[in-house]
Amino acid sequence: MEPENKIREFVISFFSISKFQISEKSGVYTVLVPEINQNYFQKSKLVFTFDEKVSNEVNCDLIIPGSKILFQIMTLCSNKGSIVKKRTKYPTGIIVVRYHFFVHFSSTSNTSKLFSVDVDLQKLQITNIVDDLTEYDFAIDPKSLLENVTKSYIVALDDLKEKTDALKTDFINANQSQYQNDYKIFVTKFDDEIRELDNSINEKEKTSDDLEKIKKYRFMIMDKITDLEKEKNELLGNLEKKYKINLNYNLIACELILS
Amino acid sequence: MTDTENIRIQYPDKFGIKEKLRNDLKHNPEFLELALKSHELLSLLQNQKLAITESLRVNKNVSIFEHQIRAAQRVKNDLGGSALLSDEVGLGKTVEAGIIIKEFLMTSLAKKVLILAPPSLLLQWQDEMISKFNLDFVSQKGDSRFTSVSSHNLLLMSHSSAVFPNYSEALKNIFWDIIVVDEAHSMKNSQTHKHKLVQNLSKRHLLLLSATPVQNNLSELYNIVELLRPGYLGTWNQFKEKYTLDDSSRRLNPLYREELQEILSKVVVRTTRKEVGQYIDFKERIPHTNILEPTEKESLLYRQITDCIREAYDASEDSNFLALMTYQRLAASSTRCSKRALYKMKMNKVIDGQKYDSLISIADQIPIDSKLLDLMKIISSDKSKFLIFTEFYATQDYVVEYLKEHGYSVAVFNGKLSVDERSESVRNFKNKCQIMVSTGAGGEGQNFQFCHNVVNYDLPWNPMKVEQKIGRVHRIGQTSDVNIYNYAIHGTIEAYILELLYEKIQLFTMVLGEMDLIFEDSEDNSSQTWFKEFMDSKSESEIKNKFSSLGDSLKNQKEVAEVVKNFSSDVFQNFNLSAIKGEDDNGA
Numbered sequence: 001m002e003p004e005n006k007i008r009e010f011v012i013s014f015f016s017i018s019k020f021q022i023s024e025k026s027g028v029y030t031v032l033v034p035e036i037n038q039n040y041f042q043k044s045k046l047v048f049t050f051d052e053k054v055s056n057e058v059n060c061d062l063i064i065p066g067s068k069i070l071f072q073i074m075t076l077c078s079n080k081g082s083i084v085k086k087r088t089k090y091p092t093g094i095i096v097v098r099y100h101f102f103v104h105f106s107s108t109s110n111t112s113k114l115f116s117v118d119v120d121l122q123k124l125q126i127t128n129i130v131d132d133l134t135e136y137d138f139a140i141d142p143k144s145l146l147e148n149v150t151k152s153y154i155v156a157l158d159d160l161k162e163k164t165d166a167l168k169t170d171f172i173n174a175n176q177s178q179y180q181n182d183y184k185i186f187v188t189k190f191d192d193e194i195r196e197l198d199n200s201i202n203e204k205e206k207t208s209d210d211l212e213k214i215k216k217y218r219f220m221i222m223d224k225i226t227d228l229e230k231e232k233n234e235l236l237g238n239l240e241k242k243y244k245i246n247l248n249y250n251l252i253a254c255e256l257i258l259s
Numbered sequence: 260m261t262d263t264e265n266i267r268i269q270y271p272d273k274f275g276i277k278e279k280l281r282n283d284l285k286h287n288p289e290f291l292e293l294a295l296k297s298h299e300l301l302s303l304l305q306n307q308k309l310a311i312t313e314s315l316r317v318n319k320n321v322s323i324f325e326h327q328i329r330a331a332q333r334v335k336n337d338l339g340g341s342a343l344l345s346d347e348v349g350l351g352k353t354v355e356a357g358i359i360i361k362e363f364l365m366t367s368l369a370k371k372v373l374i375l376a377p378p379s380l381l382l383q384w385q386d387e388m389i390s391k392f393n394l395d396f397v398s399q400k401g402d403s404r405f406t407s408v409s410s411h412n413l414l415l416m417s418h419s420s421a422v423f424p425n426y427s428e429a430l431k432n433i434f435w436d437i438i439v440v441d442e443a444h445s446m447k448n449s450q451t452h453k454h455k456l457v458q459n460l461s462k463r464h465l466l467l468l469s470a471t472p473v474q475n476n477l478s479e480l481y482n483i484v485e486l487l488r489p490g491y492l493g494t495w496n497q498f499k500e501k502y503t504l505d506d507s508s509r510r511l512n513p514l515y516r517e518e519l520q521e522i523l524s525k526v527v528v529r530t531t532r533k534e535v536g537q538y539i540d541f542k543e544r545i546p547h548t549n550i551l552e553p554t555e556k557e558s559l560l561y562r563q564i565t566d567c568i569r570e571a572y573d574a575s576e577d578s579n580f581l582a583l584m585t586y587q588r589l590a591a592s593s594t595r596c597s598k599r600a601l602y603k604m605k606m607n608k609v610i611d612g613q614k615y616d617s618l619i620s621i622a623d624q625i626p627i628d629s630k631l632l633d634l635m636k637i638i639s640s641d642k643s644k645f646l647i648f649t650e651f652y653a654t655q656d657y658v659v660e661y662l663k664e665h666g667y668s669v670a671v672f673n674g675k676l677s678v679d680e681r682s683e684s685v686r687n688f689k690n691k692c693q694i695m696v697s698t699g700a701g702g703e704g705q706n707f708q709f710c711h712n713v714v715n716y717d718l719p720w721n722p723m724k725v726e727q728k729i730g731r732v733h734r735i736g737q738t739s740d741v742n743i744y745n746y747a748i749h750g751t752i753e754a755y756i757l758e759l760l761y762e763k764i765q766l767f768t769m770v771l772g773e774m775d776l777i778f779e780d781s782e783d784n785s786s787q788t789w790f791k792e793f794m795d796s797k798s799e800s801e802i803k804n805k806f807s808s809l810g811d812s813l814k815n816q817k818e819v820a821e822v823v824k825n826f827s828s829d830v831f832q833n834f835n836l837s838a839i840k841g842e843d844d845n846g847a
Contacts, residue, residue: 003303010296017289065304066365068393077290077297081274084288097280102298104305108339108463110368112302114295140283149281157270172266178339182488189490196496234459235489241434241461244265251272253294254280 007070008050011063014073027054041072078252087136087258088129095121095140096129097149099156100253103164105171107245108178115163117156118257121148126159129259138258153251160249172245179243186239190232197221197228305366323358324539324735326530327351331358333528340368340464341487343443345472345529345831348824349541351735352468353384355528356439357392359466364394369436369464371412372396375457376441378417379723384441385415386727399426409433418445422452435462443467444823446486447479457486472527473831474823476508487526529831542711543740544733546767548757551629553748560597560621561751564590564604567618571609572794582607584790591751592717593654594625630746631661634714637744638667638694644710646688647696648728649717658716659696672697699724707731711739716746718753720786722766729767743767752793755806760789763810764817 012029015022021032031046038044048061048069055062063070097119104112120127121144161168204217279286287294326346334342334355340363344352356374363369374396376384381398388394397404397411399420408414408429418440420426438460440446446454446467457465465487473480481498484491492498502519504510511519532541553561568583568590575583586609589600598619605615638645649655655673662669670688672681672695688695689709699719713732719725733741745767747753761767792809796802 003300006296006300006303010293010300013296014293017293066361071365074297074300077293078301080287080290080294081276081279082288082291082294083276083279083284083286084291085285100295102302104367106368110305110366112298112305114298114302135288137285142283145281145283149277153277182490185488185490187490189494192497193494196494238459238461239489240265242463244267247266247268249268249270251270251276252274252298253291254276255291256280 003065004050007063007065011050011070011073014077027051028058028060040076041069081251082253083256084135084254085137085256085258086133087138088131088133091258094259095144096127096257096259097121097152097156098129098255098257099153099160099251100255101156101160102248102250102252103160103167104248104250105168105245106248107171107175107243109174111167111171113164113167115160117159117163119152119155119159121145121152124148124151124155126155127259129257131259133255133257136258140256157249164249168247175243175245179239182239182243183236186235187232190228194225194228197225301367305368323354324351324535326535327355327358330355330528330530331362334359334466335362338525338528340437341466341526343467343469343472343483343487343527345469345527347529347531347828348470349735350530350532350535352470353387353441354391356441356466356468357388357394359464360388360437360439361392361394363437363464371433371435372414372437372439373430373433373435373460374415374439374441375418375421376415377445378419379721380441381415381417383723383727388413388415418442418453422456427452427456430456430460433461435460437464437466438462439466439468440486441468443469443483443486444471444474444479447472447474447482449482449485454482454486458489471823477503477511478508484523484526491526492522539735540738541735542733542737544729544743544768545740546743546745546765548745548747548762548767549630549633550747550749550754550758551633553629553750554625556621556625557594557629557748558750560594560618560625561590561748563618563621564597564600567604567610567614569794571604580787580790583609583794584787587752587790587793588717588720589651589653591748591753592649592651593628593630593657594622595657596651596653596717598622599651599653627661628657629748630716631658634716634744634746635665638662641712642693643712644688644692645694645712645714646707646710646732647694647714647716648699648719649696650699650719651717652698654716655696655698662694662696667694668692670695674698699728708734708736708738711737712742712744714744714746718745718747718756720756720789722761722785725761725766726769750799752789755793755802756789759803759806759810760813764813 012022015031018037020034020037023030028047028049031048033041033044033046035044046061046069047059048063049055049058050063052062052064054060061067061069099117099119101115101117102112103115104110118127118129119125121140198221201214201218201221204214208214274286276286327350330344330346334340334344340359344355346352346355360369360372364372374384374388378400381400385396385398385402388396394413396413396415399405399408399414399416402415405411408416408426409432416426421430438457440457446457448454449458467483467487469483472483478495478499481492481495499508502512502515504512532539565587568586571579572583582603586600586604589596589603601610601615601618601622604610605612610618634647647658649658652673652675655671659669659671668691670684670692672684672688676684684695685707688707695707695710710732713729715725715728719728729741729743733743745757745761747757789806789809792805793802796805
């Protein structure tokens with residue numbers, strides 16, 4: 001699905017699920033914001049469209065990537081963790097936990113992807129439920145939950161790491177390659193500078209007979225080299241920080257499924 | 260660098276989902292689909308080349324141009340998020356930086372952003388970031404919200420403040436996702452505190468902005484690139500030996516021109532005015548400076564007020580200086596403002612009650628200000644829109660009342676209006692009213708390209724404010740040449756400033772952005788110097804001499820800026836560093 005359609009579907013679902021009063025006329029949507037949410041949206045009424053042409057004709061907000069309303073809704077939704085109980089069409093009594101992860105790798109660039117992992121809560125094994133699910137409340141043995149949630153999460157994480165391994169390797173390699181590139185030119189420059197200074201002592205010795213002057217010069221250059229080494233180490237620290245990688249495996253939602 | 264040292268792995272469960280599972284709690288079930296979809300969308304945006312491009316293109320508050328979007332794309336996608344943005348003056352380097360910052364913030368690639376700019380440009384940056392990108396930067400200077408450098412994710416500081424030991428140490432302890440350095444040519448000398456500070460700050464992305472990165476010789480370009488990618492150009496000796504021809508390093512070696520071009524294209528983005536000429540029609544600024552002869556009463560009132568101020572100036576300590584300067588500015592703005600000045604002077608015991616009464620009686624005998632009379636002639640003969648700026652509320656009220664009494668439709672804009680009222684006022688000016696009368700606040704953040712007549716009813720003493728006001732109207736997107744009407748009354752300090760300072764450097768016809776090059780180092784204290792010279796002079800000829808020599812010094816600054824601009828252009832001549840061509844060159 002195109003991003004534009006995804007955005008439209010997402011925004012309209014949000015207002016419907018949140019039970020905001022929404023109406024549409026000629027591509028212009030009007031949403032009455034309940035009092036409780038008015039502070040957040042800073043308005044009592046939102047008037048918007050998804051169509052650029054319409055936005056030029058009517059005085060209303062245009063919802064596209066980067067627009068304020070979209071950002072507000074996304075922030076609101078991504079800050080609500082969710083747990084739902086569901087069932088398959090013909091359940092046999094097996095309870096499965098479906099963990100939803102938002103995997104986000106970041107450094108000088110970033111990449112992210114959604115993953116879900118199904119774990120049999122009893123056997124603590126990876127499973128894969130492909131059936132359509134319907135919302136359904138059911139009782140679970142509290143002991144089983146207490147004992148197996150952490151274990152099932154660990155099983156899920158192991159599986160997730162396996163699933164994301166290629167993504168991770170590619171990301172780290174690309175990052176490392178950039179780092180190595182920068183590191184190489186950085187170190188080469190400093191080493192060359194130190195070599196140039198070192199050579200200048202030899203030059204001085206060749207061109208001057210004044211031992212006192214040569215001695216003074218040597219000390220001066222040694223000081224410069226010490227300063228350069230210090231500077232090199234400091235900047236190297238900054239270079240490493242620049243390429244520091246964050247690998248985040250965010251648990252964002254979960255479904256308990258009677259399968 | 261080994262993996263374990265530099266990789267941080269986290270398994271956040273910020274909603275406490277595991278705990279809730281253990282306790283068999285359901286939580287926001289209706290939001291499951293939405294939570295998944297919002298993350299899916301976030302992922303989609305994060306993996307795009309420039310997620311906010313579309314929203315920028317259609318943002319009515321910002322005129323975004325192709326070269327600016329291309330520049331931002333190149334910096335983000337091809338140059339690793341760090342670059343020297345070196346467009347020629349007036350092409351919107353600030354906007355390019357804004358796009359990049361917004362993009363990185365929106366896609367969670369950045370959280371902490373530091374902008375370092377000359378003190379005279381801090382307000383302009385703050386204004387542009389909020390009005391164009393809805394990015395609320397806290398300024399270290401003159402912003403009551405500022406507490407400490409570590410407390411704000413979006414921080415704006417002047418170069419000169421950042422190098423103060425207290426601030427610089429604190430800045431170094433923070434890891435900055437993006438650092439923007441405006442007028443980056445001030446980092447050209449690697450031995451200065453400014454250069455060393457930027458070099459030593461921990462950062463992921465660095466944006467250096469300068470239309471003139473090379474001012475005297477190529478070592479400056481070398482030092483600036485060193486900040487972006489240390490070691491990229493080798494040692495200075497290696498660079499100098501290969502790419503420069505003479506000892507002073509002022510000439511490029513033509514043999515290696517192409518090679519240097521190739522190298523620089525990985526760190527520099529530069530667009531010229533010529534390249535964008537096909538879609539940006541740059542309009543002229545046409546100044547009309549009206550220094551009017553005062554009526555007898557006007558002259559008497561101004562002279563007597565000035566005498567009182569001078570008497571107080573001669574007698575008082577420095578603590579009174581700014582107040583006296585304000586009275587002087589009020590006295591030149593309008594008769595109503597003069598009354599305001601007199602009231603304040605009486606309250607602060609600069610004049611006694613008797614003097615107050617006698618001067619008020621002179622003011623009452625002035626039926627209409629000469630400036631307003633002249634302005635009425637212009638407005639009545641031209642039916643197009645006029646944006647009138649004044650620095651003071653009293654003058655604003657006076658002008659608005661008079662215009663309305665004479666049947667003109669007038670919109671009012673000032674800092675007392677709420678956000679909604681301001682929008683309403685701008686809408687009225689655009690759709691209904693011929694005239695808007697605005698105080699200084701109108702100069703910040705508002706775009707009035709639909710109008711091409713600007714009136715400086717009184718004169719801002721800070722040249723950057725002049726630029727800010729004209730810039731509301733004369734900006735990319737303006738379709739007509741812009742008339743700038745400047746008023747002053749002969750014999751006032753404003754007349755000297757207009758005639759002997761601003762006219763000498765042709766301030767009002769400078770190309771957009773050029774003024775930054777001349778006044779970037781000013782700490783907004785030039786107005787105090789001018790007032791002091793005015794007060795210390797005992798005769799008109801003395802004032803003239805002093806202002807004339809101040810004007811000469813500004814003229815020199817302008818000439819130096821011109822030489823610098825030309826040198827930068829020469830160095831980059833025939834260089835293909837343009838964002839417009841960049842994408843094609845990369846085969847994208």
